[in-house]
Amino acid sequence: MAAIEHHRHILDFTLSSLLRRKGKNAALLSVYTLIIFILASVLFFTHALKREAALVLKEAPEIIVQRTLTGRYQPIPTAWGDKIREINGVISVRPRLWGYQYDNVYQANYTLTVPAGNPPEPGSIDIGSGISRMRAAHPDDIIAFTGHDGLPRTFIIRNILDNESQLLTSDLIVLSEKDYRDFSGIPAEQATDLALRVRNPREYTTIAEKITQMYPETRPIVRTEIQRTYDAVFGWRSGLLIVIFSAAALAFVIFAWDKATGLSAEERREIGILKAVGWETSDILLMKFWEGTVVSLTSFLVGTILAYVHVFLTSAALFAPVLKGWSTLYPTFRLTPFIDFGQMATLFFLTVVPYTVTTIVPSWRAATIDPDAVMR
Amino acid sequence: MISLCDIAKIFNAGKTNEFSALHNVSLNLRMRETIVLKGPSGSGKTTLLGLVGCMARPTTGRIFLNDREITSLPERFLTEIRRSTFGFIFQQFNLIKGISALENVMIPAYPTGEKNSLLRKRGLEKLEMFDLGKRANTRIEFLSGGEAQRVAIARALINNPAIIIADEPTAHLDSKLSNEFMEIMKDLKAAGTTIILASHDPIVYNSALADQVVEMRDGQVVKDGRL
């Protein structure tokens, strides 16, 4: 009972201590919260991007065959796919129908696709959550899109897509083959590209070579190349963020160092007084421990929550300059909320713990000297 | 009995600003008595009280508190003695700014883990003894010099110490308040408290309360008289 009361007294005193240096502690809290906010935002963001990229790749085919004519993209005849399937090592060939559509009115890009399985009935479509949000469209609503010929077409919405990866589905329109051909003007017997499944990754290059020999107009893209492209795109973005991250981390170190070295004359005097009137060294350390914990935990929680809101609810608005290219391509793109607890624990141990320690150590030094010497 | 044996206190020993504040000090102070230290400014009164009150250690010599040698005790024992035995009234008050008078008075009792409501009540009682009941929730920096001094006195009494050490306790009090202070000391003495006072104030050193008057000059005891 007495021990609990003892702790309570010291905690009470710590809180009133913090309150009495309101200005100083408010400044401290804001700087600390800001640093945590930046660190956590970068962590959340890079992690979410990597995760999106991994999901995109998981669904990517091993080889994509496109057709180009003097460097310009062309639809590919589906009949070519039948010949390619006869190449040794190719398991299957699927002609794909997909493309981008720019919407003048909403200034947005849509990705249109005909799925391999379970396509909607002609006249109905599935749309991504980004489009649903932007157009305020819901299942069973009728929605209009302008086709390649500039004429509008109306569809009934069957579903709103809610995939693991927002990157894949946010701006997606899923429609039937018939509607797609009508919408895009791609004639029957032609496809956007061919997606190949291949038995052995080591055969990728030889198969790609055979395809170009067979059809010189084609351009096979191997999955490893896709991976490289994604890595470059994500790597560049993460790189910039790492710079921001390091700057914030450095700021934290300077900030903590300043705490560790500086105990103001007033703080030293107070420690001396407390010792003089009978506080144990351990009582003073307990008080400083609470002080460090209250400040750093508050900052940590507020900073992480703000970072979560920032990254997942405002689409990392403050990182917009870093993401310029991205936002024109994916105007209503939102990252899927995802928190890696290991990462959060790391951030916690690298900020809250050192901060608390740097609060305690100089006080411990002051608290072990004779009170008389500290009070002068 | 508090015995000081051949005490010396040298500040900044070995440095260019080395200063010998006390030397050859030997004293015996009896329990339940009132002892007054006098002497000109800089003669070493505060330094001596600090040593007796376990705030600092002598450079050489030994101090006994009821036959227990305290000079060589580790810091945590000294803390324990300070809390359980002494009530110290500092010349410079040493109150904590930014918190209320009442909280200042309660601080020495926090480590005892006493129930908050009881402690509050006791703190208020001590403040009321010095007519400060109304100022209990005022922050220290808004109090007058005399009020702050009385808060410092109330704080020294919160743990009902066996030994009160008071360094110029009446320096900021008018004669009426000084006399009231001495009345309270009289009651405490009657209750068996040992009181060690350092003072320039005739109200204090001429008081009928004093059993022993120690006169100091240049860090030495020049007169040690029992009355």
Ligand SMILES: Nc1ncnc2c1ncn2[C@@H]1O[C@H](COP(=O)(O)OP(=O)(O)OP(=O)(O)O)[C@@H](O)[C@H]1O
């Ligand atoms: N920490 C210290 N470092 C250096 N010198 C000190 C220290 N503490 C006290 N002194 C010196 O020791 C001498 C005695 O000081 P002390 O405070 O004991 O005097 P005092 O008798 O209480 O004087 P006063 O009546 O003015 O309060 C003074 O000259 C003072 O300058």
Ligand SMILES: [Mg+2]
């Ligand atoms: Mg003095």
